[in-house]
Amino acid sequence: MLFPDDDASAPSASPRILLFTGKGGVGKTTCAAATALRAARDGHKTLILSSDPAHSLADAVDEPLGPEPTEIVENLFAQEVDLYYSMKKYWGNMRELMLTVFRWQGVEQVAAEELAALPGMNEGSVLLWLEQAIREEDFDLIIVDSAPTGETLTLLTLPQVTQWWLSKAFPFQKLAVKSLGFGVRKTTGIPLDKGYEELERIFEKLETVRAVLSDHAITSIRLVMNPEKMVIAEARRAYTYLQLYGYGVDSVIVNRVLPEDQIPENSLFSGYLASQRQYMRDIENSFAPLPILTVPHLGEEVFGLERLTRIANGMYEDNDPVAVLHDEPTYEVQESGAGYKIRIRLPFVDEQEVEARQFGDQLVVQVANQRRNYALPNFLSYYTVRDTTLADGWLTVHFDEDDREAA
Ligand SMILES: Nc1ncnc2c1ncn2[C@@H]1O[C@H](COP(=O)(O)OP(=O)(O)OP(=O)(O)O)[C@@H](O)[C@H]1O
Ligand SMILES: [Mg+2]
Structure with a gap:
């Protein structure tokens, strides 16, 4: 794994966490809210947290929600994370610090307010709420209704990125913090070292959440999709990246499936049904052995x-x-060595039956008369397949650096 889960063991009292992701509009909020409701009725004290800045959780549950958890039915609490609210309430010192640094560099007040919300901060604030909910041990289950795939990947890679930032890119040694804080304080009159301490604490919290999120016994990611071409393609890419970062995807949810038996023959939807059947097979071939849950169109x-x-x-x-x-x-x-290897779980097949070929950012694995598509991480576009081997139910595909690219 590129980012091994350096045996960070999460606290045993951690609540269970489920995170729903997928392309825009596929039904993440709907499926997340439905799961939360079902779990709450089964007796689990549940918090559903919407991390998408364009919230629609309140519409889905048909109840007004705010930036703090609101109980909507017994055992079910819902919350729409608001970046500015979070910054004001919990990270005031850091906000002051950033505003001061921006103003100090000559940025206008209004622009500084905007800039104080840096890219990734929305995701960061979601992670910090999550950390708080985990730490307070108040819930049995936390469900994250996330923004579309791209932002979710930012959310999930943020702790890893910040870890790098902390250790490599930022002058965080105590001494540097103190002298820098003192220097800026002399100029601005604001006790900046406070902001730095807060920032350091935030990094520690992000590290805790990272450990919890990458623990497969605690956190499962559910990939929501529809039986549609573009949606499936994006879900495959997301799956690749989630596995790459070591997150546990425990199922695929195919939402808005038209019920075959309720569509009259030769109707407007007959053609759609035919393609739906094909896409259901594609999903099966792309994600097996993950369980595939289907949700009918209501x-x-x-x-x-x-x-x-x-x-x-x-x-x-x-x-x-x-x-x-x-x-x-x-x-x-x-x-x-100088290249990479991809290992794909392929139980119950013979070596003679398997062939793997690369097409751009796709790896196509032909197993007998079945074909599976895997999205490759982007950097592997510069590598080519050298050979494939099959042992103990795992197909290993070796990639060497592409000579033409290197030249
Ligand atoms: N099984 C279903 N049957 C009918 N309508 C559905 C179903 N699932 C979702 N919808 C509708 O599809 C729309 C989009 O659903 P939802 O908001 O859950 O998607 P989303 O993935 O969260 O979108 P976004 O990316 O904007 O957050 C909503 O109007 C919802 O009511
Ligand atoms: Mg949504």
Whole structure:
């Protein structure tokens, strides 16, 4: 793994965490809220946290929500994270520090206010709320309704990036902090070392959340998609990256599936049904052996607790939504000599039946008459497949640096 989970063991009392991600509009909020409701009714004290700055959780549950947890039914609390609220309430010193530094550099007041919300800070504030909820041990289950895939990957890689930042890029040694704080204080009159201490504490908290999020027994990621071409392509890429960073994806949710038996033959939707069948096979071929949960299209917009209950029943049937639905790595990228190797879990196949070929950023693995597509991490576009081997149920594909690119 590129970012090994350096055996950071999470606190044993940590609540269970489920994070829903997928392309924009696929039904993340709907599925997350439905899961939260079902879990709360099963007796788990649940917090659902919306991390998408364009919140729609309040619409889904059809209840007004705020930046602090609000109880909407017994055992179910919901919260829409607000960056400015979070900064004011919990990270005031750091905000002051950043504003001061920006103003000191001649940035206008209004622009400084805006700049004090740096890229990644929204994600950062979500992680800090998460850290607080974990630390306070008040909930059995925390569900994160996240922003579309790109932002979620920022959210999940942020702690790793900040860790690098902390150790390599920022002058954080106590001495430097003290003298820099003193220097700036003389100029601005503001006790800046306070802000730095806060920043350091924030990094520590991010590290705690990182450990909790990458512990597969605690955190499961559920990939939401629809039976549609672009959506599936994005989900495959997300899956690759999540595995690359060592996060545990425990299932795939295919939402808004048209129920075959309720569509009359030769109707407007017959063609859609035919492509839906094909896409369901594609999903199977891309994500097996992950469990695939299907949620029927309700034929109407989903909001309010009654409709969310129907979504949850379709999604989980008799399964326990809080359980880890699958925990077996299926895809790993490792450094290997001057190149890389990708390992793909392929139980029950013979070496003669397998062929792997690279097409740009896709790896196509043909197993007998079945074809599976895997999205490759971008950097592997500069590498080519050298050979493949199959042993103990794992297909290993070796990549060497592309000679043409190197030349
Ligand atoms: N199974 C379903 N049947 C019918 N409508 C659905 C279903 N699932 C979701 N919808 C509707 O699709 C729309 C988008 O759903 P939702 O807001 O949950 O998606 P999202 O992935 O959270 O979107 P965003 O990326 O904007 O956060 C909503 O209007 C919702 O009511
Ligand atoms: Mg949403």
